[in-house]
Amino acid sequence: MNCKKTALISDFDGTISKKDFFHMVIETFLSESALKPWHDYLQKKITHIEALTGIFSQIHIPQEELDKFIATIEVDEYFYDTLEICKKLGVPVYLCSAGTKYYIEKRIGQTLKDYNISLISNDGVYSQKDGLRLIAPDKTNPFYNHNTGISKELLVKKLKSEGYFTIYAGDGIPDFSSAKTADAVFAKDVLLELCRKEGIKTEKFDNFKDISDYIGRLYDK
Numbered sequence: 001m002n003c004k005k006t007a008l009i010s011d012f013d014g015t016i017s018k019k020d021f022f023h024m025v026i027e028t029f030l031s032e033s034a035l036k037p038w039h040d041y042l043q044k045k046i047t048h049i050e051a052l053t054g055i056f057s058q059i060h061i062p063q064e065e066l067d068k069f070i071a072t073i074e075v076d077e078y079f080y081d082t083l084e085i086c087k088k089l090g091v092p093v094y095l096c097s098a099g100t101k102y103y104i105e106k107r108i109g110q111t112l113k114d115y116n117i118s119l120i121s122n123d124g125v126y127s128q129k130d131g132l133r134l135i136a137p138d139k140t141n142p143f144y145n146h147n148t149g150i151s152k153e154l155l156v157k158k159l160k161s162e163g164y165f166t167i168y169a170g171d172g173i174p175d176f177s178s179a180k181t182a183d184a185v186f187a188k189d190v191l192l193e194l195c196r197k198e199g200i201k202t203e204k205f206d207n208f209k210d211i212s213d214y215i216g217r218l219y220d221k
């Protein structure tokens with residue numbers, strides 16, 4: 001095995017899940033015009049957390065309906081195998097999302113408990129009147145970030161300072177700073193393009209089987 005202890009840090013939307021939850025919401029309950037906050041974010045007019053709240057606050061369905069919809073979030077079918085391998089090898093897993101714990105815990109909360117995964121994300125509250133609102137952690141939180149609520153990069157830095165070889169998996173803009181910091185990067189979509197542009201080495205990443213295989217190779221399993 002490699003000489004260092006290893007930690008796996010993963011994004012949720014579009015990485016563990018197959019599609020960003022805000023895209024699912026827009027396609028099912030809203031219209032394309034609901035994407036305006038996202039375009040404002042891309043033009044740097046508002047923060048990432050303001051953009052997501054701007055989209056999610058347009059949902060006005062009964063909570064039971066939203067919960068049923070959250071249960072339909074598709075998860076990478078190899079994700080659970082990766083968790084099993086990490087558990088066997090004693091590799092800690094961190095799920096770090098600039099979305100919200102609200103739908104992550106409802107979708108895979110039991111898995112997070114079963115595998116002792118640390119979830120670092122924004123809180124969320126839902127009401128039919130106000131929609132789903134993201135709540136950033138307190139500014140004193142060690143992972144606080146003004147733009148995304150939580151900083152994935154600060155988590156990767158902390159793990160590196162503790163001597164971990166850090167493996168990062170992600171797909172979007174909020175993953176870029178952590179991808180620059182991590183020791184090994186699994187990137188898809190926008191993150192893959194950003195990494196290519198900046199000359200950051202990435203590993204093949206079609207699904208979590210690639211991550212399982214990589215970790216297996218590190219430990220000669």
Ligand SMILES: [Mg+2]
Pocket residue numbers: 011012013014015170171172
């Ligand atoms: Mg993502």
